[in-house]
Amino acid sequence: MFDKSTWIKLPRNVLQGHGVLDDLSAAVDELYLSGEPFLVTSPTPERIAGDRIRAQFDGISSVSLDRASFESVERVVEQAREQNAGYLIALGGGKPIDVAKMASDRLDCGFVSVPTAASHDGIVSGRSSIPEGDTRHSVAADPPLAVVADTELLAEAPWELTTAGCADIISNYTAVKDWELAHRLKNVEYSEYAGALSQMTAEMLVQSADSIKPGLEESAWIVTKALVSSGVAMSIAGSSRPASGAEHLFSHQLDRIAPGRALHGHQVGVGSILTEYFHSGPRGEWTDIRDALSTMGAPTTADELGIDGETVIEALTTAHEIRDRYTILGDGVSEDAAIEAATITGVI
């Protein structure tokens, strides 16, 4: 008997382009939602674009969060319930979007993603990534019902947020290699389609490197397109595997040991140089990853991340412990091997 089945959840409306923030209410109307919206944001995005949302949703209630945590999720759930919200609008970088994503899951309602930074591929994915104590939960949640990515707004964001988005996409190269490895060695379920889409997204971004420059709105367009495509790959896979391998474990570990030093995308980019070295050795493709990152202005060294060498080695040797996800790190990299990899690649 043929007993395979799958359920792929994707956004219904994806609006991307100059000024589309002002089409948010039209995009929401198209979704046939009932009830009032509730805005989930953080201080800077609120300052930048809160008014443009309020102009479209008269009297909308809101909460502004300082960080992504399970407590923040609870706060949103409570306040949205008090307001009898019918759906959530998430405005900001990764943190408010992740919190709204998880809260909408708890509230059993939909949410709309309005990124103010093209900083990572969670803006469209069905995964929410929330730290808790010594670990990080990548929780399955529904993807946004709609994504409204205004390239005019995204192009005005600090340039490093865009280079972080580029690096998050470049890290797909090693994430897919780790996924294939886990499939071969541990029989982890692998989707050819999601793997190919994720890899192609990284390749297309690297091919467009010449058009990714500060001050060019086209850069925000290219990067956002890639982030959407990578998020779709995660939705198809039903896991973050196509876009998150050992380089992400390394970054999650840095978030624990050295919180707040560097952006998610920048950390996974440097992690990708290191884990590509483990995959393919000293003469392998880690130089291509390093060169692609450096062309786009993303960090390639510990110094550029603002993190010292010892912390990098600690994160690299303990990254395998953070979550039950088989990668090239196997059951751990020895300190000597970590120092050698980080030195040869010029990360430290």
Ligand SMILES: NC(=O)C1=CN([C@@H]2O[C@H](COP(=O)(O)OP(=O)(O)OC[C@H]3O[C@@H](n4cnc5c(N)ncnc54)[C@H](O)[C@@H]3O)[C@@H](O)[C@H]2O)C=CC1
């Ligand atoms: N769910 C998923 O699949 C994924 C989730 N993530 C998570 O997302 C988070 C990282 O996201 P980020 O966007 O890097 O962090 P973030 O939301 O903290 O934003 C970084 C900073 O940029 C500021 N910012 C945002 N838009 C701005 C603008 N237009 N102008 C000026 N400043 C602006 C924010 O206020 C914040 O200070 C992490 O918690 C990470 O784990 C990352 C990748 C994928």
Ligand SMILES: O=C(CO)COP(=O)(O)O
């Ligand atoms: O950052 C992500 C993909 O780019 C999400 O990955 P995690 O599941 O590791 O949080």
Ligand SMILES: [Zn+2]
């Ligand atoms: Zn990521």
